[in-house]
Each structure stands twice: as structure tokens, then as C-alpha cells.
Amino acid sequence: MDTSKPAIFVNGGLLPMHVRKRVRTVVQVIGSDRGAVIGKSTDDQQLSVKGTPPSVPLTNFVEVIGIADSEKSIQAEIWTNFGDTFDTYSYNQLCQLANGECQLLFL
């Protein structure tokens, strides 16, 4: 497993803390808008994901890993379909823990 480029788990609220850093998050695809995918983060914030989505159709939930270029958008390099159901609550908790108490575990 390639650990040379670690990505920080973020949700909508945490993204601003990591602008210009490599982040990862799971969003629920709401729609697309001028080449960017609009997604709802696990804490119900709207994020826009830029980049080229994969050729396969996106499922409801997608994980994107990339550089955060603004407080509300990510330049995604890797897109992963997470399926149609997803436990957003747990993921949200994970993001908070990963950035808060258990920070040291992740970086």
C-alpha cells in the first residue's frame, strides 16, 4: 500500500482546515455542474469536486481523494464508487476523530 501521499479524512466542516493539502472524503452525488460534481458531504455541506470522473457511472456515494483547492472544493485525482448506501454518520464521526482526538493515528 502506498503511504507516500497520505490523505486526510475530511468532511465539509473540516475541509477549510486543510486547503491545499491532500484530502479524502465521501460525498453523496447530488448533481454535476460545469464539469464538477456537486456532492453533499457527510455533514450535509455542499462540496464541489473537480477533475475527471472515471468512465464508469458514479454511484450514489463516491469517495474522492485529491487536493483541496478551496474551502468548498476538491481537485479529485482518485474517484471510488462507494455504492448506493453508506453510513454517513459513522464516516462523519471518523472524520472528526481523525482530525481531533486520534489525529496522531493518522498522520
Place this chain on the structure above:
Amino acid sequence: MAKMNLTEGAIAKITSGGAKAAELKPTLQVTELKQVHTKQPQQSDRFRLVLSDGSHLQQAMLGTQINHLVKDGNLRPCSVVQLIQYTCTTVQGRMIIIILELIVIVEECALIGHLVSAQKSLGPPQSFTNQPVNNSSNPQSFGSCSLSGGAVENPNLTVASLPNPRMNQLHSSSHSSNNDSVRHGATNVPPSHLKAEYGAGLPGAAPMNGSYSDQCAIFRNHRPEISQAPGTYFYSSRSVYQQPSPMYPNTGQVAKNDAPPKLMPISALNPYQGRWTIKARVTAKGELRHYNNPRGDGKVFSFDLLDSDGGEIKVTCFNAVADQFYHQIEGGKVYLISRGNLKPAQKNFNHLRNDLEVFLESTSIVQPCFEDDNVIPRQQFNFRSISEVEGMDNNNVVDIIGMVSSITPAASIMRKNGTETQKRILQLKDMSGRSVEFALWGSFCNAEGQRLQNMCDSGGFPFLAVKSGRVSDFNGKAVGTISTSQLFIDPDFPEARRLKEWFEKEGRNVPSLSISREMSSVGRADVPKTISQIKDERLGTSEKPDWVTVNATVIFIKADNFCYTACPLMSGDRPCNKKVTNNGDGKWSCEKCDQSMDECDYRYILQFQIQDHTSITWVTAFQESGEEIMGISAKDLNSLKYEKQDNESFSKIVRQVLFSKFVFKLKVKEETFSDEQRVKSTVVRAGKVNYSSQSKFLLDMMEKFKSGNSAPVASNTESTYPNSGANSIGIESSGRPCGPLGSNQVGNNGYIARKFGSLPSEVGQHGNQYSTKFPTSSLSLTAVVLLAIPQQIALVS
């Protein structure tokens, strides 16, 4: 009739041993003469008599060789006789003169002298009644003569009626028959007084009854006695007992047995007690129950008594007696009870703290006591705290009091015998910081249960006091009601008040540890555990197997012998499944069914290793769980490997299963293998992991950890991770880079583990102690997160 002179002081001399038959041949008067019926046919009748020397009375027995004197009518009550040959013996503490030879001087004579029983220890019943019996009775009848003769002729004849009630202890079955025999003779004794015993009882009637029944009692008494010692005549079956003082002094009015009965405390009752009377309040009145047992049908009624000293005793009556008293007894009222039988308590029906029980007979007396002076408490409890209940054995009966924190609606439960009953469960909390599940059964559900539910629903916190609840070990320890339980809602006892105060101050907020559904739970357990806990907690080593649930990954599968050839025949409603052996001719034979067959079943007996973040262990899975895990039937897999020799496909299947995670429900039990004890785990069910709920569970635990850091109270959830977590990492406090963790964990946990080295050495924490130096101090917390992350990632469905 000429006044006969009796040998004065003879009795005293004889009984003191100062005189012997050789020297003293006293002239005495027979004041009483009774025949004793013996059960054994070969025994001749014995006659008992009371001799008087004009001042003292003495019990005596007629030697059988001179029985003819009585039978011929020469020797009668009131006869004056001279003793020629006699001996004086002590039988059971009582002196008795055995007369071997005597001369009848006068056949009938008026009773002479003032008479006193010569014996200090409660002498034989001098059955003189205070009935105004006229003297026209026929002296021929043995029993009655003494009644009449004594009462009228000599009012000074004493009554020592104390010992009488003791006779009542014998079964009443003999009583009635004796009544008949005596009544037969005692025409002048109206049977009405017998009836007077029944019902509420007139105080005056009591002594009469007593003395009358004494006579009967003597007859009764002798029956068992004679069977014990054919040769000797026992005056009384009682062993010597000490009354505090003779209740009825040896001088005094004749037959004035209506001295106020001396009350005893219940705790002083003993089977050797003579006439006793207790004054107590009915704390519990049972139902008039009908029963049917191999001996026949019957009715039984019992009630509990409590007296002013706090002694408690249970009183039971059967059949007619039950009918008689059932309507008299009212709960909460005070009664005077006497003339019951004392017997050892039957602990299965009797939960009071007394080794004795009272059995009432038709001769027993129950008098309501009208001056209820409130000295006797209404109810007595022996409250235990819930933490004490935890240590109690199953089926113990206890009183508890607590605050009802929750109550379930009534549910219908099917009982073992097929009947349905209602059940409610409520949680009781008390000052010990523990809570317990309390089950209300049957009628308690509707009455008190509904009331409690209403109180809880409206936001109140009712207090409940329970008398006689039974401890059970269902899901940890729980308490339930039994038929004799009593519930008191918001009672006004001192304990209740104290509990209420505690609750107001702190109890409301303190979470309490439930002793029900505890960690070492027996029976169905969906309590998640870690593999190391199996060893740490020595699960499976007790009598019964332990059922646990673990989340673990399959690490290694033993590919040889993953199945066995099984007998497909049905034995009963289940297939036999015993291993069949190959006959060699293509057939299989089963030992148990003793048959052979062409085709056999193939059943899994899969041995594999599972691992979680704490430890690794071997488990065995049988057919059903084996199929769940492997995803292929044993038969197919078997044919794949052995018949088709398709090792590649076989390996592929096995590889697929490896490192897949399951929720295993295990049955853990220690077994003996040729002198070796080993704990074996069997997979009862292997289910897919529900990541979502698992994550939530872990998040919950983490929350509890965090709050657990500040308060010393252990978490009260079903989760058992807290105890294991800290230990289970297995890292020594030297801060060694987590060796075991790094090497054991596979997959994506590895890289995180390496980073452990940088953590401050908050390692080696044990139990619930968490250091606060490191904010997310517990390693268990991190372990939990470790679990959480792959699951998050694995949330790809």
C-alpha cells in the same frame, strides 16, 4: 363410709426414694383410673391411675398382673388401696409408681384430703373441669369419673393443665377417634364444649377444652409411646422442657384454667413447648388453595404472623381446619393463637426466617385481639441491597427496595407447562449503585405493574419495596415475584425514606451497574467479546458452557479433514449424524442405527483459526456454520477435493474465505481430553458483519471511554470491551514498538501500528484506570479506532 386414713406423706416418701415397697406399704386412694388403649393387639390393656395420700397426688401404673382388679370392678376410682408391691421409676423425667400388687381396702370412698400434685415438673394432667357437672355420673366409666368426682367433691384439687397442650401436637387424626372412645363413657360431658373451641373462641372455653382434650390427649399420647417401648408405660411422650415458670401453680382453684395465657415470643417457640400462645399480626394471608396430590385432594390455607419482637412464623391449615379459619383471619389484624402444632418448616414453601411452622388443628384456638396496640409492626422486611443480591444463590428469597427506573409493558409469556402468563420487567436501582431486573409475574403485572407504569409514564420515579422476591440467575442475576411476594409502592418505611433522600441527592444521576445481563452472562448472550477475553475471563470453565459473540477474521483453515461421513438416517426428528465407517464394499455402516447404507452424508467439521485485534484462537464449525463460512456444501467441497482431485478450485475457495470477517457466535466450554483440560470453542453461527452497526457500536464505546476517563464508574453497557481493551494490546510499559500488534495485524492496520512507537508510554494500562496524561489516553481507544477505520473503508458495499 368410714373415713379412711391414708398414709400421709407416703407419696413424698416414695417419690423421693426414701421408701421402698419392702418397708412401706402405704394406704392410698385412687383418684383417677384410666384405661390406656394400646395399638398392639398382643399388649393387654394398661391402666393408669393417680394415687393420693391425702395431700399429694402421684401418677401410677397398674402392673398387668393385677389388671383383673379393675376389670372385675374391685378397683375403681375413689377406691382406697394399700400398695403391697410397687416400684418407683422415672420415665422421661416423670416419676411413676408401678404397682405390682395391691389390696383393695375400700372399693368406693369419698375423696380424702387436699390434694396437690406431688411433682414439680408439670405433672400429669389432672383433668378436672370447671364444668358444673353433676355428680350423678356413673363411676363405672373410667374416664368420666375423674371429671365429675374431682369437680364437685373436692374443689381444691389442683389442676396442672399445663402439659396438656403438648399432647395436642400429635396428629389430630387420633384425636377424633379418642373423642369417641371417651365420649362413649362421658355422658355427662356435653360435647358442646368441643364446638366452643371452634370459631373465635371464648376465653372461658379454652381451659375446658384443654382439659377435656387432655384426656383424649393422653390416649393419643400413648399410642406412639407404646409402640416405642412395649414393655414400659410411658406417661407422657414429651421430653422434659422448661417453662419459664409453671404457669399454673400447684395450688389453687380446681380447673381454673382460664388464667390469662402467657404469651410467648414467636422466636421462643419450640416443638417441646407445651401450651403456648402467641400474639401476632397477620402479615400475609394466603389463598384457600385446592390441591391434588397422589394422596388425594385437599385444601390448604396459610398465613404469616409477625409479633412484637419481630419474630415471624408461618401458619398452615388443611381441609376442614382451613375452611374454619380462612374466614376468620384477616390480613393486618392481630390474633392470639394457641394449641397449634409446631413442626419443622418446609423451606420450599416457607420463606420466613423461622425453622418452625405452625399447623393448626381443629383444637387450635385463634382469637382476635381487639386492642391492637400497634406494638406489632404491620410488616417486617429484611431488605438487602442489590449488590448483595448479586452474590446470592439462585432461588434465594429476599426483600429488596429500590427506585423503578424503567418498566416494560405486560407481555404474554408461555410457561413450561403450556399456560400463558403475563410478565413485566422493571429495573430497580438502589444505593449500592447497582440495578437489577425485577420481573413481575401474573397478577402483579396487572395491579401493581400497571400502577407503576402509569407512574413512570407520567415522569415520576416510584419506589418499590418487595417482600419475598426470588433470585434467579437468568441473564446475570435477576429477581422475580413468587406467589407469596408482596409489593409496596412508595412505601413509608425508614428504608424507603433513606432511599428517596439518596435518590434526590445523587442517585438520579449516577448510572448504575446492572447485575442483570452481566458480563459473565449465562444463556443466550449477544454480548460481544474479544478473543482474549475468552482466556482472560476463563470462559467455559464453569459448569455450563458460555455463549459469546466475537467479531473476528478467519486466519487459517485446516484443509485436511474438513468434513466427515455422516449417517443420513433419521433418529427421531433429527438425522443421526453419527460417523459412519466404510464397509469396504462401497457401503457405509452406522454403529448407532446399526444399519448400512449406500450413500452417506458429508458434514463439515471445520477447524480454523480466527483472530481479532486482541488474540487468536482455534474454533470448530459444524455443518450449518461451516456452510455459511465456506459458501459451499461439504459434499461438494469434498467431491471437489477427493473425487475430482481439483486442488486448484479447492484452494481458490479456501483462499477466498481466508481473511474474511464474520460475527461468530461461539459456545465455549472446557473439555477434558485424556487428563488435559482444554477450552474448546464451537461456532454456533457465523454471520456477516454489519459494518454500520459495528461502527456505531465502536463509536459508542469510544464515547464511553471518554466519559469513563473522568468518572471511575465502569460503563454499564453490554459492551465488554472496556475491560479487555487495555490489557489486550499486550504492550509492555516500556514503550516497546508494538511487537505483537505489528506482527499479528495484517492488512491495512500495519502501517498505523508502526506509528505506535511514538506514543507516550501510556501502555500497560489495566482495567478501568486510564491515565489522563494523554488526552486520548487509552490504548483501547486507539484499538477501537483501528477497528473502525478498516470498517469505514470497507463500507464499500
